[in-house]
C-alpha cells in the first residue's frame with residue numbers, strides 16, 4: 001500500500017476546497033484498511049475516511065491520513081423467486097451501481113439515480129431522494145472496527161436508519177469503516193412515481209408506460225436541471241436537513257406563512273429547509289465566491305475560490321435568519337472536518 005504525502009484534497013471533495021492531507025492512501029481491500037489503521041497507530045496519526053467527498057466540508061489541511069475507500073466488485077450471493085441479494089464493494093460509484101442494477105433487471109434503486117458518492121457512504125446518512133431511501137433495499141453491511149481491526153456485520157436493524165441518518169452518524173460515529181454493502185433487490189419493479197415532478201417528466205419524455213429505467217431517467221433529468229453539477233460549481237448537495245416538527249409548531253408557523261407546505265412524517269410534519277431559507281431572502285445570495293444556489297436555496301455553493309470558512313459563515317447567518325423568523329434550528333447535513341469541529 002502506498003502512502004503519499006502533502007496530498008491535495010481539492011479533487012476529492014465536491015466543494016473543491018483547496019486543502020491538503022499530510023498523508024493519503026487508497027484502500028482496495030479489507031487488508032489495505034487494516035494496513036492504514038496500523039500506519040496511523042504506529043505514527044500516532046488521526047484517520048479520516050473518504051468516499052468521493054460529496055458530503056463533507058473540509059475546513060483546513062488534515063494533519064493525518066486520509067484514506068479513500070476504493071474497494072470494488074459486485075457479487076450476487078443469494079436469490080429466490082422474488083429477490084436477489086447483491087454484495088457490493090464500498091468503493092463502487094453509487095450511480096454506476098444504480099445503472100448496473102437496471103441493466104440486470106434488478107429493481108428498487110431507480111429513484112436514487114444520480115446521487116453522487118460511493119456505495120460505502122450510502123448507509124452513513126441512509127441516502128434518500130424522490131420519496132425513496134436506501135433502507136428500503138438495504139440488507140446488511142460489513143465494516144472494519146477502527147479500534148480492533150475486526151470485521152463486523154451489521155444487519156438493517158442494527159444500522160438504526162432514520163431520515164438522512166443512521167447509527168454511523170450517531171452512537172457509532174467514526175467507529176467503523178464500511179467495506180461492503182449487501183442490498184436486497186426485487187426481480188419485479190414496484191414503481192414510485194408520485195413524488196414531485198416525476199410523472200410530468202415522464203410525460204415530457206414521451207413515456208406512455210413507465211418502467212424502472214424511464215423512472216431513473218426522469219429523476220436524472222430533473223436533478224440535472226435543478227441541481228448544480230459539482231464538476232462545474234462546487235457544492236455538497238443539501239447543506240441543511242429538512243426540519244421535522246410537531247403539528248402544533250407547524251400550525252403556529254402557518255398563521256404567519258399560510259403558503260408553507262408540510263409533509264407528513266409519522267406523527268410529525270417535515271418542512272422544506274430550502275423554502276425557509278428562501279423566505280429569509282437568501283436565494284441567489286453571493287459573497288465573493290461563496291453563495292446560495294439561485295435555483296435551490298438548500299445548496300450552498302463555491303463558485304471557484306471560496307474556502308470552507310466562507311461557506312460556514314453564510315451557513316451560520318442563514319441559521320440565525322431562520323431562527324429569528326421561524327423559531328427553528330437548522331441542522332447541517334454534511335460532515336464538517338476541522339479543528340474544534342465535531
Ligand code: FAD
Pocket residue numbers: 014048049050051052053054055056069090115116117118119120121122124125126127128129164176177178179227228229230235236237238335
Ligand atoms: P463522503 O463525502 O466521502 O463521506 C461522507 C461521510 O461518510 C464522511 O463522514 C466519511 O468519513 C464517511 N464515509 C464515507 N465512506 C465511508 C466508508 N466506506 N466507511 C465509513 N465511513 C465512510 N444525499 C442524499 O441522501 N440524497 C441526495 O439526493 C443527494 N444529492 C446530492 C446531490 C449533490 C449535487 C451532492 C454534491 C450531494 C448529494 N447528496 C445527496 C449527498 C451525498 O451524495 C451522499 O451523502 C453520499 O452518500 C456521499 O458519498 P461520498 O462517497 O461522497 O461520501
Ligand code: NAP
Pocket residue numbers: 128129130131194195196226227236237238239242263271272273274296298333
Ligand atoms: P424538491 O422536489 O424541490 O422538494 C423540496 C423539499 O420538499 C424536499 O426536500 C422534499 O423532502 C420535500 N418534498 C417534496 N415533495 C415531497 C413529497 N411528495 N413527499 C415528501 N416530501 C416532499 O427537492 P429537490 O431539492 O429538488 O430534491 C429532490 C430530491 O432529491 C429530494 O428528495 C431531496 O432530498 C433529494 N436531494 C438531496 C440532496 C442531499 O444532499 N441530501 C441534494 C439534492 C437532492 P425530502 O428531501 O425529504 O425528499
